[in-house]
Amino acid sequence: MNKLPSEENMTTRDTNETNDEGQVSRRSFLGLMGTGAVCAGAAITATSSASSLLGHASGGNAYQQSDAQRIESLANPPKIPDYDWNKHKWAFGVDTDRCIGCLRCMEACKAENSVQEDANHHRTWVERYVYLEGSDKAIVDSQTDPKNIEVTGSEMRYRFDNRYKDVKVDKAYFVPKLCNQCEKPSCVQVCPTGATFKAPDGVVLIDAKYCIGCQYCVQACPYGVRSFNEQRGTAEKCNWCYHRITKGLNPACVEACPTGTRVFGDRNDKDSPISEFIRNHRVMVLKPEMGNEPNVFYVGIDKEVS
Amino acid sequence: MPKHIVRLLAVIAVIAIIAITARTYFKDPSFYQYGHYRGNAPAEIASKIPKLRGSDTCKSCHKAVYAEWTGGIHNKASKDGTSKTVVVKYGPNCEVCHTSAAGNHPSKEAMPLSVEDQVHSIVHPKHHTLATNVPGKKLLLSPEEARSVCLNCHEKMPGRPKEQRQIAIDSHAGVEMCVTCHNPHSPKIDFSFVPRMVAMQKVFVGNAVAGKSVSASCAGCHGATGVSVSANIPNLAGQNSGYLSSSLRAFKSKVRDNDMMSAIAAGMSEADIENVSAFYSQNSCKVTGGDRAKVAAGKAKVATAGCAACHNAGGLRGAGAPGISGSKSWPNLAGQNAEYLGATLKAFQNSTRYHTVMTSVAKTLSAADIDNLVAYYASVDCK
Numbered sequence: 001m002n003k004l005p006s007e008e009n010m011t012t013r014d015t016n017e018t019n020d021e022g023q024v025s026r027r028s029f030l031g032l033m034g035t036g037a038v039c040a041g042a043a044i045t046a047t048s049s050a051s052s053l054l055g056h057a058s059g060g061n062a063y064q065q066s067d068a069q070r071i072e073s074l075a076n077p078p079k080i081p082d083y084d085w086n087k088h089k090w091a092f093g094v095d096t097d098r099c100i101g102c103l104r105c106m107e108a109c110k111a112e113n114s115v116q117e118d119a120n121h122h123r124t125w126v127e128r129y130v131y132l133e134g135s136d137k138a139i140v141d142s143q144t145d146p147k148n149i150e151v152t153g154s155e156m157r158y159r160f161d162n163r164y165k166d167v168k169v170d171k172a173y174f175v176p177k178l179c180n181q182c183e184k185p186s187c188v189q190v191c192p193t194g195a196t197f198k199a200p201d202g203v204v205l206i207d208a209k210y211c212i213g214c215q216y217c218v219q220a221c222p223y224g225v226r227s228f229n230e231q232r233g234t235a236e237k238c239n240w241c242y243h244r245i246t247k248g249l250n251p252a253c254v255e256a257c258p259t260g261t262r263v264f265g266d267r268n269d270k271d272s273p274i275s276e277f278i279r280n281h282r283v284m285v286l287k288p289e290m291g292n293e294p295n296v297f298y299v300g301i302d303k304e305v306s
Numbered sequence: 307m308p309k310h311i312v313r314l315l316a317v318i319a320v321i322a323i324i325a326i327t328a329r330t331y332f333k334d335p336s337f338y339q340y341g342h343y344r345g346n347a348p349a350e351i352a353s354k355i356p357k358l359r360g361s362d363t364c365k366s367c368h369k370a371v372y373a374e375w376t377g378g379i380h381n382k383a384s385k386d387g388t389s390k391t392v393v394v395k396y397g398p399n400c401e402v403c404h405t406s407a408a409g410n411h412p413s414k415e416a417m418p419l420s421v422e423d424q425v426h427s428i429v430h431p432k433h434h435t436l437a438t439n440v441p442g443k444k445l446l447l448s449p450e451e452a453r454s455v456c457l458n459c460h461e462k463m464p465g466r467p468k469e470q471r472q473i474a475i476d477s478h479a480g481v482e483m484c485v486t487c488h489n490p491h492s493p494k495i496d497f498s499f500v501p502r503m504v505a506m507q508k509v510f511v512g513n514a515v516a517g518k519s520v521s522a523s524c525a526g527c528h529g530a531t532g533v534s535v536s537a538n539i540p541n542l543a544g545q546n547s548g549y550l551s552s553s554l555r556a557f558k559s560k561v562r563d564n565d566m567m568s569a570i571a572a573g574m575s576e577a578d579i580e581n582v583s584a585f586y587s588q589n590s591c592k593v594t595g596g597d598r599a600k601v602a603a604g605k606a607k608v609a610t611a612g613c614a615a616c617h618n619a620g621g622l623r624g625a626g627a628p629g630i631s632g633s634k635s636w637p638n639l640a641g642q643n644a645e646y647l648g649a650t651l652k653a654f655q656n657s658t659r660y661h662t663v664m665t666s667v668a669k670t671l672s673a674a675d676i677d678n679l680v681a682y683y684a685s686v687d688c689k
Contacts (some may be wrong), residue, residue, distance in 0.1 A: 005501075033399070039598065062340070062341060064341055064342055065340065065341040066341075069338070069339070069340050069341050069649075072339055072340060073339075073341075074338040078340075078348040078349040078352075079347065079349050079376045080348065080349050080353075085348065097467060098467060098468045098469075099467075100459055100466045101463070101465060101466065102458045104398070104402050104457040104458070104459075108358060108401070108402075111357060111358070112356070112357050112358055128465055129465075130464065130465065152454075159454070159458055160463065162461060162462075162463050164463070164464045164465075164466075165463070168466075169464040170526075172464040172465030173465050174466075176463055194337065194341075194342040194343040194344070195343070197341055197342065197343035199343075199348055200340070205347065205348060206351075206352055207343060207344050207347035207350075207351075208586070209344070209347070209350075210343070210344055210347070239351065241356070242348075242351050242352055243351060243352050243353065243354035243355070243356060244356045244358075246352040247352075247356065249356055249360070252356075252357075252358045255360065255399070255401070256358070256359050256398075256399075256401065256402050258397055258398035258399075258402050258459060259467075259470070292356075294535075297667075305468070
């Protein structure tokens with residue numbers, strides 16, 4: 001039987017089986033190979049996930065970090081003055097019950113990090129969820145809404161307009177959003193150049209020198225926290241003000257928040273604000289079904305928030 | 307081995323050698339140090355200089371204001387409402403309203419300090435940044451913008467938690483600025499904030515000489531020096547320049563509507579407004595004698611009706627010049643035409659003119675009170 005591979009593909013399973021008696025057909029051989037590959041893959045995944053679970057218990061390798069690299073990061077951490085990235089495990093809390101939607105966080109962030117000067121590029125932002133009376137559906141808007149831009153007349157100064165002043169509102173609340181610095185970041189997984197990576201202290205960073213601007217990470221992030229900086233030609237996202245937290249300061253948004261909505265700290269320190277926050281509240285994360293394991297913990301959000 | 311296979315292998319070998327060489331030369335030595343990334347990158351990212359400096363930085367120069375803020379409700383640390391254990395910062399620090407010290411401090415963009423129209427510079431011990439020195443740059447926030455700084459957080463809006471103090475601005479203050487009654491650093495009722503701001507600024511920007519030529523179109527009614535030709539037209543001589551300019555802007559935008567004045571103001575540029583205001587404010591007024599009994603009765607009423615709280619340079623208890631307002635954004639009443647002033651108070655009474663404070667004050671006055679008050683103010687010299 002000298003069939004061409006294309007013909008082989010076209011034959012039905014039944015004819016294939018009746019034709020091959022006594023000898024291993026090409027199809028079944030390929031099938032066997034496939035099964036073998038799946039088994040081998042599963043074994044590798046199982047061992048690697050087991051090792052990463054164990055690793056977590058004892059400090060843990062960072063995402064996609066080999067044991068040798070882990071040892072190197074412990075023995076020879078980056079030369080950041082007065083800072084050892086092995087001693088910290090940063091996390092962020094958002095208490096939406098306190099948020100007043102003043103958007104000071106956003107302006108502070110833009111100033112601190114020199115983010116692009118328009119409403120559509122941002123590292124952190126705030127969304128407003130409004131349920132009108134008799135409606136189960138939330139109306140959502142943020143600073144990119146044209147009416148909210150109009151109220152300040154500038155895309156560099158942000159404010160929510162008072163459009164619901166004269167209508168009956170059943171329920172409304174504000175939800176600040178920012179990078180979740182996931183334990184399993186999709187953006188890091190897809191980056192082809194190693195320009196974005198998970199640091200052992202928990203922050204997902206962008207190396208602007210190695211970013212080629214392919215924007216695959218922008219597409220990959222399930223939370224939409226990444227944007228593309230056309231001026232620099234690189235991806236852009238919140239890094240919890242890595243240049244501040246490594247100097248013992250709070251991120252700019254936490255510093256600017258007038259109501260204490262935003263909480264930041266080190267989970268290795270049991271008395272830090274974030275440890276207290278997580279201990280004393282029933283916290284949840286956004287889109288847990290995505291399996292990214294975010295490190296931004298929310299209090300007081302509805303099922304509509306994602 | 308067939309020739310074509312050898313060729314193929316040769317090509318592959320050449321490509322492989324080029325790739326390996328390129329990798330050796332171009333790969334950053336720190337790549338793969340900690341993972342699939344450049345090991346030097348974290349330190350580079352961390353080396354950026356923070357811009358927000360925190361309130362302690364401001365404290366080093368602005369000690370008095372810092373003390374005001376720490377003592378007030380805008381610097382309140384409270385227990386977390388839910389857990390009772392987490393102490394959270396509650397209230398804005400310096401950089402929430404004033405942008406950061408590392409920004410363009412002490413420029414106007416950095417600091418929404420211009421509580422009044424006539425604040426044309428930020429008077430800073432070291433840098434006297436004049437708006438006029440920065441061509442094309444808007445260094446000032448208008449009063450509306452200054453108010454919006456407060457309203458960013460305090461506007462009554464669905465979605466804000468009940469604990470947040472929220473203000474329905476239309477019924478609370480009308481068009482008046484927040485800082486007229488509140489000190490933003492410690493926002494209890496405090497009338498001293500605006501006068502203090504005025505005392506701080508020493509730079510006068512409107513050009514009185516240029517304003518004289520602008521005043522030609524005003525002279526027909528308001529007189530060549532600002533002493534008006536008729537008793538029902540206001541005197542402008544010696545009036546606060548800030549009040550004159552804000553009134554002209556109000557006429558221009560028709561917030562205050564008057565057929566004659568709106569039409570004239572519509573044709574004035576921003577510079578014209580400042581210059582003509584400067585011109586009239588430097589002139590001296592003409593004081594009329596008036597009925598002595600009425601003047602005495604009016605003088606007594608000034609204290610009891612509360613006029614002096616704003617329209618006396620020293621406030622209610624101070625010894626300042628009578629009829630000269632504490633803030634340059636409020637009108638001086640000294641030397642004003644009695645008939646005009648009376649008509650204005652009646653306009654506040656019947657709400658043809660509206661101002662949160664003046665409307666409520668005017669409604670407490672009887673017709674005789676108004677008569678006495680206007681006679682008194684007409685008799686006081688404006689200089």
